[in-house]
Amino acid sequence: MKSGFVCVAGSPSVGKSTIVNALVGEKVCIVSQKPGTTRNRINAILTLKDAQVVFVDTPGIHKPLHLMGNYMLKIAISALEGNDLILFVLSASKVGRSDIMVAQKLRDLKVPIFGVINKMDIANNAMVEKARDILKNLTDEIFEISALKGETNKLLDRIISFLPQGPKYYPDDIVTDRPLSFMISEIVREKIFELTREEIPYSTAVDIDQIEDEENLTRIYATILVAKDSQKGIILGKNGRMIRDIGTLARKDIEYLIDKHVFLSLHVKVKDKWIEDQKILNQIFGDELR
Ligand SMILES: Nc1nc2c(ncn2[C@@H]2O[C@H](COP(=O)(O)OP(=O)(O)OP(=O)(O)O)[C@@H](O)[C@H]2O)c(=O)[nH]1
Numbered sequence: 001m002k003s004g005f006v007c008v009a010g011s012p013s014v015g016k017s018t019i020v021n022a023l024v025g026e027k028v029c030i031v032s033q034k035p036g037t038t039r040n041r042i043n044a045i046l047t048l049k050d051a052q053v054v055f056v057d058t059p060g061i062h063k064p065l066h067l068m069g070n071y072m073l074k075i076a077i078s079a080l081e082g083n084d085l086i087l088f089v090l091s092a093s094k095v096g097r098s099d100i101m102v103a104q105k106l107r108d109l110k111v112p113i114f115g116v117i118n119k120m121d122i123a124n125n126a127m128v129e130k131a132r133d134i135l136k137n138l139t140d141e142i143f144e145i146s147a148l149k150g151e152t153n154k155l156l157d158r159i160i161s162f163l164p165q166g167p168k169y170y171p172d173d174i175v176t177d178r179p180l181s182f183m184i185s186e187i188v189r190e191k192i193f194e195l196t197r198e199e200i201p202y203s204t205a206v207d208i209d210q211i212e213d214e215e216n217l218t219r220i221y222a223t224i225l226v227a228k229d230s231q232k233g234i235i236l237g238k239n240g241r242m243i244r245d246i247g248t249l250a251r252k253d254i255e256y257l258i259d260k261h262v263f264l265s266l267h268v269k270v271k272d273k274w275i276e277d278q279k280i281l282n283q284i285f286g287d288e289l290r
């Protein structure tokens with residue numbers, strides 16, 4: 001069978017996670033309008049009759065603004081190694097310095113690269129030209145797509161033809177290497193990214209404390225970490241409105257994911273300046289830094 005690892009890399013918010021979901025045909029990775037949504041390396045697996053593709057979603061490559069950003073950058077850079085193919089994603093609506101920075105990182109690797117200019121549905125001609133320019137010295141194959149509109153079939157066909165013959169890396173029914181607790185914490189985090197503003201999404205993390213499986217119901221207890229006291233009030237919202245909204249949206253997605261009724265209990269805890277705390281960051285990201 002054809003098989004291999006395909007790393008999806010690029011600047012923040014160019015649509016990497018949207019592309020991974022479209023290619024796999026399932027929502028494995030969380031997506032939001034805000035840059036910096038993906039924090040971890042996440043394998044999303046597509047198994048077909050004669051092929052298995054392991055897509056590796058990564059954090060956006062950017063100049064870090066805090067210690068957590070450093071970790072995210074390290075994860076993104078280390079994920080570039082050891083793949084059969086890299087998809088270098090750019091946005092047709094905005095090309096800038098960070099895309100050039102990504103190109104520089106990719107130039108030294110000996111891995112084949114497909115260039116993907118995404119968001120063609122909102123393309124700006126000058127930006128598309130810039131993107132083609134950046135890609136022209138890196139790769140022969142350039143795809144211009146809109147992942148939002150699901151235009152990934154041709155790209156998928158080319159990826160599969162390009163991959164070598166190889167083993168099946170994962171069992172047929174597995175779509176991600178991540179455990180359920182990670183998927184649940186990501187769903188909660190996605191809702192925080194969707195509903196809150198300014199520094200709040202970047203100052204929060206979600207810990208799953210307990211998952212209790214009953215016959216007709218799964219009970220989930222989770223803690224939202226914030227980095228200072230004033231952020232706790234924002235996550236709770238007036239009369240607890242914000243945390244209720246986060247919980248309602250997250251519960252619906254979790255119910256869809258596990259196909260069961262869910263009781264979701266969210267709790268907020270202040271861990272002072274955790275995004276600058278090496279010990280906490282090591283706990284969150286430690287096993288990903290290889
Ligand atoms: N118009 C348009 N928007 C898109 C397209 N693909 C993704 N988006 C939007 O772009 C935003 C960012 O998408 P993500 O998939 O989260 O981007 P990312 O590159 O994974 O971002 P980070 O994880 O933060 O690095 C979301 O609001 C998506 O809905 C597209 O083809 N067209």
Ligand SMILES: [Mg+2]
Binds near residue numbers: 037057
């Ligand atoms: Mg992402």
